Amino acid sequence: QVQLQESGPGLVKPSETLSLTCAVSGYSISSGYYWGWIRQPPGKGLEWIGSVYNSGTTYYNPSLKSRVTVSVDTSKNQCSLKLTSVTAADTAVYYCARFGGGKNYFDYWGQGTLVTVSS
Amino acid sequence: EIVLTQSPGTLSLSPGERATLSCRTSQSVSSSFLAWYQQKPGQAPRLLIYGVSNRATGIPDRFSGSGSGTDFTLTISRLEPEDFAVYYCQHYGSSLFTFGPGTKVDIK
Numbered sequence: 001q002v003q004l005q006e007s008g009p010g011l012v013k014p015s016e017t018l019s020l021t022c023a024v025s026g027y028s029i030s031s032g033y034y035w036g037w038i039r040q041p042p043g044k045g046l047e048w049i050g051s052v053y054n055s056g057t058t059y060y061n062p063s064l065k066s067r068v069t070v071s072v073d074t075s076k077n078q079c080s081l082k083l084t085s086v087t088a089a090d091t092a093v094y095y096c097a098r099f100g101g102g103k104n105y106f107d108y109w110g111q112g113t114l115v116t117v118s119s
Numbered sequence: 120e121i122v123l124t125q126s127p128g129t130l131s132l133s134p135g136e137r138a139t140l141s142c143r144t145s146q147s148v149s150s151s152f153l154a155w156y157q158q159k160p161g162q163a164p165r166l167l168i169y170g171v172s173n174r175a176t177g178i179p180d181r182f183s184g185s186g187s188g189t190d191f192t193l194t195i196s197r198l199e200p201e202d203f204a205v206y207y208c209q210h211y212g213s214s215l216f217t218f219g220p221g222t223k224v225d226i227k
Contacts (some may be wrong), residue, residue, distance in 0.1 A: 046221075059215060105209060
């Protein structure tokens with residue numbers, strides 16, 4: 001069974017870089033599906049951050065593009081998110097999720113991890 | 120950039136009633152690229168419907184999707200207690216994802 005697990009610091013200081021990883025189990029990350037990051041500020045809706053294909057090709061939300069990097073590490077079977085110059089507005093639950101294989105939607109999601117930006 | 124609008128913002132209904140949720144896109148989209156998710160408090164979103172009308176694995180048949188062009192609908196035929204949640208539509212196009220703002224279905 002496919003499982004995704006996000007991890008990383010729960011507290012990041014303003015202007016610093018948020019770094020999260022998504023460990024994938026039950027599926028080889030290099031095998032034909034793709035991986036996305038989505039976030040949800042407390043009490044608000046979902047916002048797509050970016051996606052990485054198993055080729056390494058990336059796509060980003062235009063509103064975040066200048067600050068985001070998404071990557072895959074096939075040796076560790078995980079994907080990663082980096083968001084630079086964070087502010088309080090970046091406080092959110094961050095999810096990783098799987099799509100692709102002809103699917104234009106996210107079929108498996110991690111449980112999410114809350115990241116708070118505060119000094 | 121395609122913008123998704125969902126209505127109503129909140130839908131107050133009783134168990135057993137029918138729920139009709141709307142998702143409108145700012146321009147016509149392919150039905151293949153429209154999906155719906157359910158999210159309960161403290162949980163990750165769960166895929167309900169993909170390709171406008173296809174139920175995801177394990178989704179009960181009281182959930183159905185329809186629509187085309189710019190107007191799409193998620194219908195829950197008879198609300199069960201576990202269906203009270205927030206529902207999001209999602210579009211995929213040009214390698215970018217967009218989510219609607221969500222509709223909360225709460226107990227009347």
